[in-house]
Amino acid sequence: MADFGYKIQEDRQINYDSNDRTLFYFLKRVEPSISLCIGCGTCSATCTAGQFTQFDLHKIMLYVRRGEKVHIANEIKKCMLCGKCSLACPKGVNTRNIIFQTRKFLYSNK
Amino acid sequence: MELTGKQNIWKDYQKEIASDKYFYVRSCVRQNFFPGAETTFLRILKDELHKDIYEHPCHTTCTGIGYHGDVVPFDTAMTVIARQFALMTEAGYENLVPSCVTSFGLYSEVLETWHHFPDVLARVREHLRKATGREFNIPKNVAHASDVIFKFRNEIAAKAKYKLVNVETGKPLKVVEHIGCHYSKMFPAKGVGGAEFPYVLIGMVEEWGGEVIDYPERRHCCGFGFRQYLIQANRGYSVGCSHKKFESMEPYEPDMIITNCPGCPMFLDKWQYAISEMNGKTYGKNGQGIPVFTFEEVAGMVLGYDPWDIGLQVHQISCEPILNKMGIKYDPTAKYLGKNGKYLGVPEKPSVLKD
Numbered sequence A: 001m002a003d004f005g006y007k008i009q010e011d012r013q014i015n016y017d018s019n020d021r022t023l024f025y026f027l028k029r030v031e032p033s034i035s036l037c038i039g040c041g042t043c044s045a046t047c048t049a050g051q052f053t054q055f056d057l058h059k060i061m062l063y064v065r066r067g068e069k070v071h072i073a074n075e076i077k078k079c080m081l082c083g084k085c086s087l088a089c090p091k092g093v094n095t096r097n098i099i100f101q102t103r104k105f106l107y108s109n110k
Numbered sequence B: 001m002e003l004t005g006k007q008n009i010w011k012d013y014q015k016e017i018a019s020d021k022y023f024y025v026r027s028c029v030r031q032n033f034f035p036g037a038e039t040t041f042l043r044i045l046k047d048e049l050h051k052d053i054y055e056h057p058c059h060t061t062c063t064g065i066g067y068h069g070d071v072v073p074f075d076t077a078m079t080v081i082a083r084q085f086a087l088m089t090e091a092g093y094e095n096l097v098p099s100c101v102t103s104f105g106l107y108s109e110v111l112e113t114w115h116h117f118p119d120v121l122a123r124v125r126e127h128l129r130k131a132t133g134r135e136f137n138i139p140k141n142v143a144h145a146s147d148v149i150f151k152f153r154n155e156i157a158a159k160a161k162y163k164l165v166n167v168e169t170g171k172p173l174k175v176v177e178h179i180g181c182h183y184s185k186m187f188p189a190k191g192v193g194g195a196e197f198p199y200v201l202i203g204m205v206e207e208w209g210g211e212v213i214d215y216p217e218r219r220h221c222c223g224f225g226f227r228q229y230l231i232q233a234n235r236g237y238s239v240g241c242s243h244k245k246f247e248s249m250e251p252y253e254p255d256m257i258i259t260n261c262p263g264c265p266m267f268l269d270k271w272q273y274a275i276s277e278m279n280g281k282t283y284g285k286n287g288q289g290i291p292v293f294t295f296e297e298v299a300g301m302v303l304g305y306d307p308w309d310i311g312l313q314v315h316q317i318s319c320e321p322i323l324n325k326m327g328i329k330y331d332p333t334a335k336y337l338g339k340n341g342k343y344l345g346v347p348e349k350p351s352v353l354k355d
Ligand code: SF4
Pocket: A036, A037, A038, A039, A040, A041, A042, A043, A044, A058, A061, A088, A089, A090, A091, A092, A093, A095
């Protein structure tokens, strides 16, 4: 196949109708502080796991809101539950509990 | 007649289009992409509709591509446009007809700016005076070339030699209409049908016998968007947009695509080649692509102009399937002969896309 120096970008449109947002609603119930997240990325910046892998908590927060569960399930295992992100979060989001509850939700729903 | 109900609402989606005495400004890029389209427009206006349309030899680009590519500042763009207005004023015309949708968008943007900020207008007048010594009047009417053809679609239909109808089946051709984003997405009130129901191309297609198809990504951009195309590394986004449209329209099996912008026909035409080379996929029947035309080319076909005179040989997707469907007579051996009969050479064949 020809190489023109660029590729056809895949469609990244998010279809909210087909995405399942039950995880987000569950988290809002068990850890209401999730609603305070402003997507600043401080959690990712301080995360030790993120220093060594592609793990990115603030991206996961975005996926949770969008209901993109596949991405979350693959990624969330990398977290060591050290809680550094919770200490750093300027909005006081209990990120550690969000990760904990997410794991519980995903693994018990499988 | 008193307008009621939907008719009354629809009235708000109309625009005023001058009926004669046009000052025509060409596009800088269209002449390279589809050189026959603009001459066809002038030929229709002069020979078929007998209108007074004037083209000044000294007019320049509107700077739209540079402006939207972030290399030309707005003040420069406004001054260049003021100069076009000065040429129009000197020639004694008041109705501006840009050939390019991006120019149309930029002229609208500049006029809207001057309307709301008279101090900017005064500054631009001063710039132009200092640079060229010229003065200008603001045009009374600005209509895109497709607006003008739309206005006279019935007259064209009355003179038509061919219809947008499959002569074998007698059924209307299935047409995808694609409106350039700058036509009515920036200033909806400046386009026929606004941004929600752009009617300018539909009006032509229906008047000339075709049937417009509705498909999910109908209003999606073709992907030109200047920056994403001008920078090679970003072109994946550009082709991604067209790809999305083709995937979306494919199940409806369109016979052709009609457009009103320089970028859209170029990209919808050439990206079909690029996509076929990159992933082997073609969107028309029998490995052919879906033919893409500008509104002037379609008007020219309907009026029975020689397809090689209106420049259909420079399209990537072969026009012959549509010519055959419409029953248009043409000389296949003259496809690559220039105006003076000189042989232009045959382009290389793509490896996937069929003739
Ligand atoms: S640090 Fe807190 S507010 Fe910032 S992105 Fe992470 S969770 Fe959201």
